[in-house]
Amino acid sequence: MNIYKGVALFAGGVVFGSAGFKLLSSKDAKKAYTHATAAALRMKDSVMESVTSVQENAADILASAKEINEQRTQEDAEAEPDDAQA
Secondary structure, X not given: OHHHHHHHHXXXXXXXXXXXXXXXXXXXHHHHHHHHHHHHHHHHHHHHHHHHHHHHHHXXXXXXXXXXXXXXXXXXXXXXXXHHHO
């Protein structure tokens, strides 16, 4: 009985596999794949816009931080001669 069960399961798998292959290659399925791919591309574009915005903001913050450090360095350099004279 076990051998018949195995053969029946194999045959059922072949039938369902063939039907699944036909279903996956149908025009409706291709249309769904196309829409899903288009949505993924739109999502990628949106994510890239966000990443670009974050990179620009990070560059602005870095430039401001460097400017602040340069000002502090200049202020410290100007203050040192006063401390040496006192």
